[in-house]
Amino acid sequence: MKLRSAFLAATTLIAVGSSAAFAKPGDPGREKVVAAIKADHDASIDRLRKWIALPTIANMNINHREGAEYMKQLVLDAGFQQAKIIDTAGVPGVFATLDAGAKDTLAIYFMYDVKHYDPAEWSSPPLEGKIVDRPGEGKALVGRGAVNQKGPETAFLTALRAFKTSGVKLPVNLVFVAEGEEEIASPNFSQVVTQPEVKAALEKAVGIIIPSASQSVDGQVTLLLGAKGAVELQLISSGEKWGRGPTKDVHSSLKANVDSPVWHLIKALNTLVSEDGQTPAIDGWYDNVKPLTARQKELIAADVAAGNEADDMKTLGIKHWYKDEDYLTASYRLAEQPTINIQGLVSGYMGPGGKTVLPGRAEAKIDLRLVPDMTKDEVISKLKAHLAKRGFGDIEVNVSGGYGPNQTDENSPLIKAEQATLADAKIPATLSARSAGSWPGVVFTGPPLHLPAGQFGAGRGGGAHAPDEWLLIESTNPKVVGFDGQAVLYADFLYEVARTAKKKN
Structure with missing residues (x-):
């Protein structure tokens, strides 16, 4: 929870x-x-x-x-x-x-x-x-x-x-x-x-x-x-579904003439956000985003005026807000921006040292945070359409749970x-x-x-x-x-x- x-x-x-x-x-x-x-x-x-x-x-x-x-x-x-x-x-x-x-x-x-x-x-x-x-x-x-x-x-x-x-x-x-x-x-x-x-x-x-x-x-x-909605999903790239690259891990020397499902996933992930790695870039992502009301902004401003930015940053273990925004702007953003987050990346050898393999499968664990009036079904549909339009329709979108705000x-x-x-x-x-x-x-x-x-x-x-x-x-x-x-x-x-x-x- x-x-x-x-x-x-x-x-x-x-x-x-x-x-x-x-x-x-x-x-x-x-x-x-x-x-x-x-x-x-x-x-x-x-x-x-x-x-x-x-x-x-x-x-x-x-x-x-x-x-x-x-x-x-x-x-x-x-x-x-x-x-x-x-x-x-x-x-x-x-x-x-x-x-x-x-x-x-x-x-x-x-x-x-x-x-x-x-x-x-x-x-x-x-x-x-x-x-x-x-x-x-x-x-x-x-x-x-x-x-x-x-x-x-x-x-x-x-x-x-x-x-x-x-x-x-x-x-x-x-x-x-x-x-x-x-x-x-x-x-x-x-x-x-x-x-x-x-x-x-x-x-x-x-x-x-x-x-x-x-x-x-x-x-x-x-x-x-209120609270933001959440959707948890996995994006899976595999040689089997892609039809390119290996269907199992192979020797990394073959990278010269064999496609990589891992790089295929990374290229797909790059399309989901802007160049700063922060702002969602999925087609139509903001169509149904409801702006903060005047009352909500009033509450945020009152909180910032009475708050302690240094303590917040210390608790979070950070030194900067995104784009070095001021405390108030960052607080507005926290409340009103939907997000696309990578929880984890899983592929190939994960043990100590190295192992010269070219993996046949890669997975990104993703969570999406939604604001009013976005819905779970809407964002999943837009994600799939976005990937397909850019040549990543083979990547599996495995939705494991979710709900709206x-x-x-x-x-x-x-x-x-x-x-x-x-x-x-x-x-x-x-x-x-x-x-x-x-x-x-x-x-x-x-x-x-x-x-x-x-x-x-x-x-x-x-x-x-x-x-x-x-x-x-x-x-x-x-x-x-x-x-x-x-x-x-x-x-x-x-x-x-x-x-x-x-x-x-």
Whole structure:
């Protein structure tokens, strides 16, 4: 889940203060819920560690069915009355409902898959969930999925369990959908959402969230109003498909009179971007790109004025923005430009030293980032047509997953409930017009559901997709909540959703 880019475009401050959440009049039973969350702390962390120990890795065919069964049991244990596994053409999804007899319904999206990992790169086993000291911050749990997204999701389930064990009625009904393929761009998730029973349940919701832990070291949370879409694909050049060059690796001395599928791929890749290697050059690529609105530019400008360019560059490990643009221009570009990125190049001999071969096959792993109003089908069609027009029609375009961008109105009841919850908790928060990262929110914000969607939560973590991924469990920083604080905030959010929906009604 690609949930948050290194820095997010378009933000504006809405609240400041400490991070202690408190109740409002009309939140019956909240004290009991908070007490239940605190009493459940050790058991909650144990549940998180056990979940981390069972990784579902979609692109490696690891624990597909086991992950779905585990996800199903977790939501049943948290209080959902029914849960079922929804089979797809790939990894199964999970659908569940909780009828609290409330007037309003909130939808919840989970991913139960994680990125793969190399244990040799970790300071402790990636599936152990070891608790370590994090200087200046507190105690953190290290493990694959700790922050992306099993940690925040476990905190949400802990809040639900607290309602259940304390006998306090949930203020809203819940609809739950989960997938095990988010990390490969959700190729089959729409098959879950379009099931008649699932679709009918989601249509009753006021909006949908994915739990997140996005507090900065200063305690700030960024609320997302949208995210770029993503398409993952592989471009494959082979002597077999091309009809030229070898169909297998041959001796490199033959390069003088034998064509190279590797150079063929490189020449094709060169046509996808301009001479600077940055700007997309696919025919018609910008036909449906929607410019930033005046309001979005206003938010970006306000963020840049209050931001710290040097810190952003240090975090990213860079010394220049593209074309040496100023901070504001670079921030506009991050939010509004669709991209073509090479994740990796694979061909021939990849071991130490050299090996004199002329490879018969080469592959480029590509991701595309899309902005409104681009679509997955549109960009794939344009990519194929672009390659064919230039004599590269033999290159295979293997699309492994993808979806379009999503956008939610900042005035929607869901976003207002998020803002109000954080304001009451005295947690500083920002609005982000669009994340450069991606998640399949368009499945909900697009037709036929047209639901408001967002990522929500507090707490802090890092290292998503990287070694030593972590989630803060016990915070020594008064500006940042620990695990229990995350769970309490979710409980308060459920109360606030009911309150906000009531005002609208």
